[in-house]
Amino acid sequence: MVVVVFLLGGTAAAFAVTQGLKLERSPVLSPRIEKTLSPVCECDRENAEVDFKLRKGDNVTLEVVDGDGDVVRTLFRNRRFPAGRLDAAWDGRDDAGRVVSDGDYRPRVRLADAHRTIVFPNEMKVDTVKPTIKRFSVSRRVFSPDGDGRADGVSVAYELSERARVWLLVNGKQRVRRFGQAPAGALQWFGKVRGRAVKPRLYQLELVAVDDAGNRTRVPAGTVRVRYLELALDMITARAGTRFGVRVQTDARSYSWLFARGRGRSSARYLVLRAPAKPGRYRLFVGARGRGDSARVVVTPAP
Secondary structure, three states: OOOHHHHHHHHHHHHHHHHHHOOOOOEEEEEEEEOEOOOOOOOOOEEEEEEEOOOEEEEEEEEEEOOOOOOOEEEEEEEOOOOEEEEEEEEOEEEOOEEEEEEEEEEEEEEEEOOOOEEEOOOOOHHHHHHHHEEEOOOEEEEOOOOOOOOOEEEEEEOOOOOOOEEEOOEEEEEEEEEEOOOOEEEOOOEEEEEEEEOOOOOEEEEEEOOOOOOOEEEEEEEEEEEEEEOOOEEEEHHHHHHHEEEEEEEEOHHHHHHEEEEEEOOOEEEEEEOOOOHHHEEEEEEEEEEEEEEEEEEEEOO
């Protein structure tokens, strides 16, 4: 009976201690810990913020431990902090200054006065591998952003090695950004900057992929040409009174033309006109949807 009484008493005491520990408030609270970082990205994700609040002032040791619980970095040791928020940061390196292996790490705080050691459940993932743009394709190399619904833009499809944010750069400046982080998709550029169609010329495209840790890959995607309506020749020579032709490069269904004292409309991709009977220098104009081009026509005397 005596043994039973002692056992019951010990059990009750242990239960009381356990319940007391459960009811005891944690000496640290409100942790804010960066989820991913890359010590080599040369970006704002090079460091992981490690912030939390101290309920009471204490001598604090803050460490970073790996999955086995081994210390890889001591951020500070036995340093006195008052009650309130404590801000620290880890640069993804060990105590010798070397970049740690890719993987998951956790902050661990030791409080001397409170006689407590707390490992935060929040993981910090070190990722130094850049996303790879495995393949991409450009829908067309010539387009005209004139709003006629015919070849108004260009689409760049891509496939990545991992989930990442993707941007399309045009002449080095970001023009399109894909929201979300799907490993495959497409970006479309309709040849506009601040709502206005760009000038006809060549433009250099580049794809940029950025993962959660800030690792970045930048790949050239070639050039595209913005073309509205163009004549294949800048100068045309024709005999007086004879017919001549010039190729018209456009995706418009039709265009208007003006030459000498004549005018008209055509959908032909090779415009054929008759030269005036009087030799001289003339100008041929073509236009569609507010865009146009011109060529000089030199009419020489008939033989």
